[in-house]
Amino acid sequence: MITRSLRWRLLLGGGIAMLAAVLVAWLFMTVLFQRHLERRLTLELSRDATRLTAGLTQNADASLALDAELTDPRLSIPAGGLYWQASTPATALRSRSLWDQTLPVPASVPADRWVLKQIAGPFDKPIVVLQRSIRLNPNGPPVVVQIAEDADDIASAQSEFGRDLAMFLGGLWLFLAAASVTQVHLGLSPLRRIREDLAALRPSASARLAKPWLEEVQPLAETINALLSASEDELSQARGRAADLAHGLKTPLSALQAQSRRLRETGDSRIADRLDRAIASATATVERELARSRVAAVRRGTSAVREGVEDVLGVIEQTTHGERIAFTNDVPEGFNAPMEQDDLAELLGPLLENAARFARRQVLVRAGRTGSSLWVAIEDDGPGIAAEHEAEAVLRGARLDESGQGHGLGLAIARDLVTASGGTLTLTRSTLGGLRAEVGWTADLVAPAVTDPERPGSQPSLRA
Structure with missing residues (x-):
């Protein structure tokens, strides 16, 4: 069902695309934040490394000495999280925070710039170390100056940033998804209006x-x-x-x-x-x-039933059967049928003609609404049809009175016309004693409201 819905396709496609964009944004922003941390850490450690280097001296025996200690309190606490070390192949000088540990010295350290690396450090903790090879004495060996900081703080900051960023981007995705729903709704509203307009065209073919x-x-x-x-x-x-x-x-x-x-x-x-x-x-x-x-x-339209009955009766009254019958048009004013006026006349014609042929003295036409159904009934006081023959009477070519003229098409034509307009035709016993032919439609096929026959609104039209 979802694959057949344009709305769901647009929503799912937009939601997946936005989710992918959010995930990519989260990935790149965490990488950018990591690089930002590295740059900030490099800047901070390089300042301390510069002060450390400025205080180092190398004696004639190649031993190292520090004129002034760095002031950061973490350097004086064992495993305090901040460490420094100055070393040569023969000797090394390090901070109190290293205690009995040493920083690993790589075989090759650049002399032209400070380099930041993450390595396994002392006390079984990963560290971020900034290091450089410096020659303090032109005649002495090069000194590798290293200053390091525990990597746990950096990892914790990255984790918190990633979590907060994920919450923010998740909320942003929900907002964009809601905006996408609104956009799809507005974008498809013209199609919805066309569908409603098409439904409104049903009552009129023009x-x-x-x-x-x-x-x-x-x-x-x-x-x-x-x-x-x-x-x-x-x-x-x-x-x-x-x-x-x-x-x-x-x-x-x-x-x-x-x-x-x-x-x-x-x-x-x-x-x-x-x-x-x-x-x-x-x-x-x-x-x-x-x-x-x-x-x-047959075209779906809307036509007034009372006027249609009057028109058909005006013709039937001129026939041999009709001139002796008293017709009563008890259809309320404003009662409409879901058919064009010409189609309604084609429907009423055989029904009224059949009633006039078999009626003794009276034919009654009524209409009304019962619940969600509209109905038009034509009743006569003739002999009627036995209950076992009521379904047979509307079959094409069926004639229950073989003595009269005709070909048994009248009621069958009326049934086909009613079916084509979305209604039904039923034959039952009339309260006048003869046949009651009732045509019924659902009320939603007719837009204008109708008046119940029990309510005031029109007077019956009596025609002798």
Whole structure:
């Protein structure tokens, strides 16, 4: 999951890079601090070594003498931590702090400069020694002057510095990690806003992304808008092709039906029956293909259900079945469905037509909200459907009334349209005694709020 997240990749990459930088900084800063200590120690020891050298004298027998002792109290305490020694191949002069120990003298000591080295010293302790070969008497042997200090103090200072530096750099890494989290959050916020804007586009197929103010995000938004425009054009073309097909086949089928009537009037009923069956088969095929085109072109939008019901009823009331039915539009004002207005009409059409065909005197259209679900119900007072046939009624081509006309596509088309919009269609027994066809959606598919039918907000529209 982490490898598939751009946020976690950026955070992990930044955190690892900063940790590596902090570790490298700790390593180099400890090395630099060590060199700084060595330079400071060299400076301090060289001052003492210069005073020590100034007080040394070499007698004619090559013995050494010191005119004035150094004042550091550590030199007078055995194993005091500070030591000096002046030696020739024949004799040596050393500080009281060495007691019965001696400083090791290397075979070769430079005469032109002071040299600082860390060696094993007296009392089984490592020491840092500054040494140089000096000729006090032109006729005498060279004198190796050494002044040393215990290395434990230097190691302790280095350890404390490294520990304190590690704590500081650790805190710095945490601060930089928090800054990195903030930076990644701010850097990805335009993508998050685009995702939210895309989610807001679902209710309307014609909506587009606003132009981002960041130059890096603008090409992405423009590409998405171009894809949305292309998709909308394809949907419009599909609707147009379906309408053209319907109009193109309507006239030939009507002509064939007229020929069938003439054959029946002349007494040739057998040929007329065959022709009617062929016409019915062609009509069913056309309706199936038109239904598929309508379902494929369903767009997620928002439309007013009450107005959609009024429009469909205005057509059905002109039909043979509709003119004898009393329709009641009890949909609240402001109740919206997650479909475009044309798709909603395609959905309501077969449901209201089916209710008008089988109703005795009354058809009721209601809508409301139950919990997180929206529903639109069409009820009639007709014979209804037996419970064992309710699931079968919405299958494509299913006809529970074989005596009537049609091809069993109405409820199946309505079911496909509802499914394409993210809803469900269920058939149950109506309180009026007939069939109740209920369409349901989740409330999050519709942005505007809806009004419950039990609450005041609109009066039922009664149509006789």
